[in-house]
Amino acid sequence: MSEKLLEVRDLRKSFPVPNAGKKRLCALDGITLDLGRGETLGLVGESGCGKSTLARTLMMPERPDSGTVRFDGIDPFGLRGKDLLAFRRRVQMVFQDPYASLNARMSAGDIIAEPWRSHKGMYKNKRERDMRVRGLLDLVGLGAKAADKYPQEFSGGQRQRIGIARALALDPDVIICDEPVSALDLSVQAQVLNLLNELQGQLGISYIFISHDLSVVRHVADRVAVMYLGRIIESGPTEAVFDRPNHPYTAALMSAAPKLDGAERKERILLKGEVPSPLNPPSGCRFRTRCWKATEVCATSAPPSAVDREVAGHTAECHHPLLDDPSMLASA
Amino acid sequence: MTAVAERLPDLDNPVLEVDGLTVDIRTITGTVRAVNDVSFSARRGETLALLGESGCGKSMTATALVGLLEPVADVVGGTAQLADVDLLSADRKKRREMAGTELAIVFQDALTALNPLYTVGTQLAEPFRIHHGMSAKEAKAKAVELMARVGIPQPQTRLNSYPHQFSGGMRQRLLIAMAVALNPSVLIADEPTTALDVTVQAQIMALLRDLRAEYRMAVVLITHDLALVAEEADRVAVMYAGNIVETGPVAEVFANPQHPYTKGLLNSVPVNARRGDELKSIGGTPPDLHAIPEGCVYQARCPLARDICATKRPPLDSVGSNRKAACHFPGEVVNV
Numbered sequence: 001m002s003e004k005l006l007e008v009r010d011l012r013k014s015f016p017v018p019n020a021g022k023k024r025l026c027a028l029d030g031i032t033l034d035l036g037r038g039e040t041l042g043l044v045g046e047s048g049c050g051k052s053t054l055a056r057t058l059m060m061p062e063r064p065d066s067g068t069v070r071f072d073g074i075d076p077f078g079l080r081g082k083d084l085l086a087f088r089r090r091v092q093m094v095f096q097d098p099y100a101s102l103n104a105r106m107s108a109g110d111i112i113a114e115p116w117r118s119h120k121g122m123y124k125n126k127r128e129r130d131m132r133v134r135g136l137l138d139l140v141g142l143g144a145k146a147a148d149k150y151p152q153e154f155s156g157g158q159r160q161r162i163g164i165a166r167a168l169a170l171d172p173d174v175i176i177c178d179e180p181v182s183a184l185d186l187s188v189q190a191q192v193l194n195l196l197n198e199l200q201g202q203l204g205i206s207y208i209f210i211s212h213d214l215s216v217v218r219h220v221a222d223r224v225a226v227m228y229l230g231r232i233i234e235s236g237p238t239e240a241v242f243d244r245p246n247h248p249y250t251a252a253l254m255s256a257a258p259k260l261d262g263a264e265r266k267e268r269i270l271l272k273g274e275v276p277s278p279l280n281p282p283s284g285c286r287f288r289t290r291c292w293k294a295t296e297v298c299a300t301s302a303p304p305s306a307v308d309r310e311v312a313g314h315t316a317e318c319h320h321p322l323l324d325d326p327s328m329l330a331s332a
Numbered sequence: 333m334t335a336v337a338e339r340l341p342d343l344d345n346p347v348l349e350v351d352g353l354t355v356d357i358r359t360i361t362g363t364v365r366a367v368n369d370v371s372f373s374a375r376r377g378e379t380l381a382l383l384g385e386s387g388c389g390k391s392m393t394a395t396a397l398v399g400l401l402e403p404v405a406d407v408v409g410g411t412a413q414l415a416d417v418d419l420l421s422a423d424r425k426k427r428r429e430m431a432g433t434e435l436a437i438v439f440q441d442a443l444t445a446l447n448p449l450y451t452v453g454t455q456l457a458e459p460f461r462i463h464h465g466m467s468a469k470e471a472k473a474k475a476v477e478l479m480a481r482v483g484i485p486q487p488q489t490r491l492n493s494y495p496h497q498f499s500g501g502m503r504q505r506l507l508i509a510m511a512v513a514l515n516p517s518v519l520i521a522d523e524p525t526t527a528l529d530v531t532v533q534a535q536i537m538a539l540l541r542d543l544r545a546e547y548r549m550a551v552v553l554i555t556h557d558l559a560l561v562a563e564e565a566d567r568v569a570v571m572y573a574g575n576i577v578e579t580g581p582v583a584e585v586f587a588n589p590q591h592p593y594t595k596g597l598l599n600s601v602p603v604n605a606r607r608g609d610e611l612k613s614i615g616g617t618p619p620d621l622h623a624i625p626e627g628c629v630y631q632a633r634c635p636l637a638r639d640i641c642a643t644k645r646p647p648l649d650s651v652g653s654n655r656k657a658a659c660h661f662p663g664e665v666v667n668v
Contacts (some may be wrong), residue, residue, distance in 0.1 A: 008441075019512075046530070046532075187600050189600065190613030215603065216602055256530045256534035271534075274499050
């Protein structure tokens with residue numbers, strides 16, 4: 001990994017739930033991850049696994065119950081006042097729905113310039129700000145003339161470009177992309193993915209790329225973390241996680257996604273049932289209720305970390321990792 | 333009949349034949365054509381995919397067939413033959429008779445498609461009570477059978493639950509159960525798994541495949557997902573701006589597309605072989621339905637477009653056995 005930018009250690013966050021007594025919904029249950037500078041970390045998992053809570057915690061609308069976040073060695077949750085404001089500049093977000101995330105009563109130029117109303121020091125005067133807005137619009141491929149138009153005059157893909165320009169306005173180090181292309185049509189999705197890729201090459205930004213679309217994540221991510229019920233159950237270099245999954249859930253997830261290329265298809269692993277409620281996660285390994293390899297030990301103790309001996313940095317949390325089973329390797 | 337023969341599509345006898353379906357929508361800024369001269373057929377035991385991006389008219393085609401168009405939309409032309417009846421000109425009574433027994437639909441959003449105020453047992457029993465005149469008790473027993481068939485655990489007790497008490501995947505199973513209750517010959521599935529997670533999507537698609545074989549239904553799968561089409565469908569019709577631009581067997585169409593739009597879509601899918609490379613996207617956006625150009629509907633985004641494309645609309649012509657494409661230069665698509 002390149003120079004480490006973000007370090008998350010054992011992050012926990014739970015929420016109170018009405019009519020559940022003292023029980024709390026455990027959205028993040030000990031998340032540990034690293035992000036390098038200029039790197040793209042793909043975050044995959046099914047609905048309710050905690051992807052968005054993790055994004056919200058890193059953006060700081062949520063405070064974690066425990067655990068640490070270190071950004072360039074700084075704990076953002078310990079900052080106050082000016083320092084905090086300066087920090088917020090460094091992590092920005094691109095949202096899923098390009099229709100809901102832009103104010104219909106502001107022009108594209110005003111939307112992009114809005115972050116500077118809080119971060120006053122960045123540009124001296126209106127002329128400089130206008131120049132920068134035009135520069136950003138050029139950068140995302142909309143052209144400077146788009147500044148005076150309103151969101152409803154743009155298509156979905158163009159709106160997402162405005163959202164990206166707004167995120168770039170504060171020159172962030174990290175952009176959290178929460179399902180940035182899932183509301184877009186396929187042909188437009190490709191345009192936006194190409195743009196994100198180009199911007200990373202030019203500006204050296206890091207992305208945390210949240211998506212349920214595995215083919216998209218495989219395309220953009222350097223490393224992938226797979227979440228299940230509030231924990232990262234497997235992570236590692238993208239190729240390793242996709243080609244030699246070590247956790248049964250990862251294997252099932254990869255096999256369940258339909259593939260265009262017949263050569264990529266493997267035998268489908270159909271999981272039983274659905275994700276259990278995070279209010280009542282299973283004891284021991286949280287995947288055991290749907291796992292075909294589960295044994296008694298899975299119900300009694302939390303799974304240990306299993307490493308891939310051939311790929312550095314590829315780990316999974318499982319009592320019965322697939323890579324230990326030679327028959328699974330042969331089929332993979 | 334042997335098991336193998338049962339799985340083979342009934343190629344010569346289409347159960348549903350749509351010919352020249354045309355739908356107009358009245359808007360405040362004028363009438364627009366949402367579906368233009370769409371023709372296709374569906375055969376027993378086979379899945380036909382209607383593939384296209386948002387606004388291409390694929391869902392409008394489905395709603396026109398089942399007679400659920402919004403009041404602002406009208407069928408202005410075409411026929412749809414199902415069991416010797418033209419669905420598009422049939423009266424309400426006839427349509428009602430055929431709903432569920434001949435033609436059924438599964439919608440994308442199972443929560444809004446189910447009535448929140450009735451138990452799922454009541455809703456599942458309804459088709460049996462209306463069409464077969466069963467008593468409440470008999471119909472409930474049928475409902476339990478159906479729930480078990482689509483894989484809902486403990487159907488006896490779940491019968492008395494309300495839709496909101498089920499997960500997304502289970503609701504979609506309920507909708508499918510209602511759709512197949514009366515053994516229809518055609519099942520239209522309108523983006524049935526778009527709102528679901530992939531592991532649940534895999535379960536639902538497996539269920540649909542099993543039911544298709546069991547009831548020998550024709551399935552019309554409406555989707556925007558090319559990979560899903562590649563895995564689930566036998567034939568595909570690609571739609572763009574209200575028109576079918578290419579049809580044929582899925583394997584052949586995807587391996588060797590004869591329309592530049594199909595090729596463009598295929599190029600836009602991130603596949604592993606081209607990981608990290610720039611994706612070839614289709615430039616521009618689909619045309620505004622208010623301003624569909626004369627000539628080819630795809631001309632504005634097409635790298636092959638030349639003069640004739642602006643003046644003459646290419647007809648959906650045969651480009652090989654069982655295949656059709658609406659392009660003036662199908663032979664050049666390979667270069668796109």
